[in-house]
Amino acid sequence: MADYRLTDEQLALKQMAHEFAVKEIRPVAMELDHNPDPAKSAYMPRLIEKAHKVGLHTMSLPEKYGGGGIEDLYTHCIVAEELSWGDRGFVGILLSATKITHLLMADELKPFACEENREKWLRAYCQDPTFLISTATTEPDSGSENNITTYNDPKGGYRTTAVRKGDEYILNGNKIFVSNIGWAKLNFVYARTDKTQGVQEGGASLFAVPIDAPGVSFGQVYDKIGYRLNLNRELILQDCRIPVSNRLGPESAGLKRLRRYMRGDTLINAASMVGLARAAYEATLEYAQIRIACGRPIAEHQTIGVKLLDMWTQINAARAYVLQAAWAVDAAWQGIDGEKIPVDPKLSQSASYYAHEMCVDVCRAAMEVHGGVGAMRDYPVEMYMRNAVCMLHSDGGVINKRVRLLPYLSAEAVSAGNGAGRR
Numbered sequence: 439m440a441d442y443r444l445t446d447e448q449l450a451l452k453q454m455a456h457e458f459a460v461k462e463i464r465p466v467a468m469e470l471d472h473n474p475d476p477a478k479s480a481y482m483p484r485l486i487e488k489a490h491k492v493g494l495h496t497m498s499l500p501e502k503y504g505g506g507g508i509e510d511l512y513t514h515c516i517v518a519e520e521l522s523w524g525d526r527g528f529v530g531i532l533l534s535a536t537k538i539t540h541l542l543m544a545d546e547l548k549p550f551a552c553e554e555n556r557e558k559w560l561r562a563y564c565q566d567p568t569f570l571i572s573t574a575t576t577e578p579d580s581g582s583e584n585n586i587t588t589y590n591d592p593k594g595g596y597r598t599t600a601v602r603k604g605d606e607y608i609l610n611g612n613k614i615f616v617s618n619i620g621w622a623k624l625n626f627v628y629a630r631t632d633k634t635q636g637v638q639e640g641g642a643s644l645f646a647v648p649i650d651a652p653g654v655s656f657g658q659v660y661d662k663i664g665y666r667l668n669l670n671r672e673l674i675l676q677d678c679r680i681p682v683s684n685r686l687g688p689e690s691a692g693l694k695r696l697r698r699y700m701r702g703d704t705l706i707n708a709a710s711m712v713g714l715a716r717a718a719y720e721a722t723l724e725y726a727q728i729r730i731a732c733g734r735p736i737a738e739h740q741t742i743g744v745k746l747l748d749m750w751t752q753i754n755a756a757r758a759y760v761l762q763a764a765w766a767v768d769a770a771w772q773g774i775d776g777e778k779i780p781v782d783p784k785l786s787q788s789a790s791y792y793a794h795e796m797c798v799d800v801c802r803a804a805m806e807v808h809g810g811v812g813a814m815r816d817y818p819v820e821m822y823m824r825n826a827v828c829m830l831h832s833d834g835g836v837i838n839k840r841v842r843l844l845p846y847l848s849a850e851a852v853s854a855g856n857g858a859g860r861r
């Protein structure tokens with residue numbers, strides 16, 4: 439029989455994350471969000487040092503280097519939901535920690551992913567309360583081109599180049615919209631190393647670029663509609679020099695191969711959308727119980743009651759789907775009783791776009807139930823809606839998640855091949 443109960447460790451982490459959200463994130467989230475200067479609305483350093491103290495900043499890193507040693511995605515999704523209930527933008531700290539762990543612990547990503555660098559960078563991450571990383575992929579002329587797995591035209595994809603000269607690579611190009619840029623002490627940058635191949639199969643390589651590498655500078659800070667506690671900024675690489683040993687994996691490994699080590703981001707983001715929707719739902723339920731219209735609390739009007747019920751059901755459905763997908767990823771990577779269970783490649787992307795769309799629907803309903811005040815900045819639902827809409831465009835975007843899934847659908851229709859549905 440499947441057991442859906444959380445372990446004692448998961449329950450303790452969930453509670454700790456929730457308390458952190460209540461005590462530290464919620465009291466400052468709206469004030470930070472409303473700051474018109476996007477550089478000042480980002481959570482550094484007000485919150486991240488506090489998160490470091492309680493272990494949230496480093497929970498994903500291996501114990502050997504001073505981290506919390508939490509490896510499974512399922513637990514990360516549970517924690518992500520609670521932190522996002524506090525504020526959607528704050529979950530950036532979990533994404534940063536899981537990414538550096540997955541990349542540096544992958545033996546296949548040598549030369550950079552070696553014991554010497556694990557000692558150096560993972561330990562630095564655990565010791566420095568404000569250590570974050572970034573992953574820089576989007577460029578002014580190429581965003582979706584790198585995310586859509588079926589597009590592999592050598593003319594498309596990264597314009598940022600990395601040219602090998604002796605023991606160094608020289609990087610040139612601009613990366614835009616990148617989370618944590620400027621704060622991140624280590625930037626994982628994708629660049630083109632072979633113009634004759636498309637980036638999916640072989641044209642691209644991944645590099646670790648320290649913040650103080652020669653030729654690194656920062657450009658525009660983006661003034662976003664939501665996710666304002668997380669900083670998004672432009673990364674400029676101008677004759678940026680890094681040692682050859684800062685490459686992750688073989689030269690021109692290609693995105694298809696490199697993407698395997700980015701497991702988890704999609705579902706941590708998806709779980710965060712569940713947390714954001716839950717925040718909107720709870721605020722709405724509370725409001726509906728105290729707001730009197732036509733002689734009674736609006737929650738007692740059937741149309742409002744049904745709306746609240748639908749919101750609650752949508753949130754639970756999305757959570758169940760996200761956790762199912764997280765369980766599948768863990769079963770594939772860590773195995774169950776020594777057996778690695780093949781993962782359905784559609785699950786993560788599908789659960790992710792579902793959770794993102796669900797969250798926008800729930801936030802819209804939340805605004806409607808609030809009536810006029812739903813559009814006012816004094817109430818949090820307006821901020822929740824902006825956060826929900828903003829995230830439709832992150833992590834590759836919800837349309838691109840569907841585009842990635844379509845080839846599976848056609849392949850399955852062909853392999854089913856029983857003529858069902860034909861006249």
Ligand SMILES: Cc1cc2nc3c(=O)[nH]c(=O)nc-3n(C[C@H](O)[C@H](O)[C@H](O)COP(=O)(O)OP(=O)(O)OC[C@H]3O[C@@H](n4cnc5c(N)ncnc54)[C@H](O)[C@@H]3O)c2cc1C
Binds near residue numbers: 576618831832833837
């Ligand atoms: C909050 C936030 C955080 C972000 N964080 C990061 C980060 O940390 N690092 C980073 O590198 N980037 C980051 N991004 C950038 C984000 O990943 C990109 O914006 C996204 O990949 C889309 O790229 P684009 O903006 O160039 O859209 P475009 O490529 O210009 O696409 C525009 C529209 O066309 C659609 N489209 C394009 N091609 C196709 C196709 N073949 N079939 C169907 N539809 C298509 C897209 O789905 C999209 O709707 C972030 C963005 C946001 C909003």
